[in-house]
Amino acid sequence: MIDVSCCPLVPSAALAVEGDRGYPLEPFLMTPFDEPATEGERQYNTSHSSTREVMEQTLQTMKSRFRRIHQSSGALQYEPIKCAKIAAACMWLHNRCVQRRIPLPEDVEGDTAVEEDVDDNEVENEDDAPGYETRRDIVEECFP
Template sequence: MRTVWESGERCWLLGDSGYPHQPWLQTPILDAVEGSPEENYTKLHVRARSAVERCFGVLKSRFRCLHRTLEYAPAKVGRIINACAILHNMCMGHGLPIPEEEEDNGQMPNNPPEPFIAHPRALLGEARNVRESIILRLRR
């Protein structure tokens, strides 16, 4: 996403507060004042992330391959997930139930992601400016 951002394309990932705030990775504002535009942003952010997480949960319950790290180029991973979503919709259209999620067996996932590395201060300022512009857009 950093490469995409640096190429000039403006899109964002939504992350929880455990992720570092980046221009391309927007996180909630934990100390937002009640009734403020920042609180509104955070509520919308959390609601959107929750919907995405529920969707991933449904897809993972139907397609076990999504429980592992997909070691492909990002474009190919996107096509795999898109295919899973299409197949899921076909299953739903034919009345096939969503499989119940199996309990986690406690094993670590295949190839866990690399830890995040701290980002330069300049990016933090840019990230804050991006978030402020998003908050202003939501006020309209």
């Protein structure tokens, strides 16, 4: 999730979900520019990449500490709201473990694999994507 509260033009949203190039650009789902043309677009892509890196590291840490949320244990078979509550509980428990200096479990093979950006959902003309205006507003307000 990225904080877009700096952008008053984003309709009634303080947060947007961030995805890689494998996801379609939507008003609620921000993806990087395929070919950034301005300095603001390059800064947006840099910020997007940094945020994704932190998100991926965080997810790997959670999956390492809580094996049930790792794919090798199978997907969580619950409604999205319950999955969000489980994730929040895992994050809270992880922070308690960090405070008490409880180490992460030993790495299990495959734990540290980081997904690469996938370009499965190419949009023929990015300007026509549903989230184009939202992303443009974020760039103009946050990366002038």
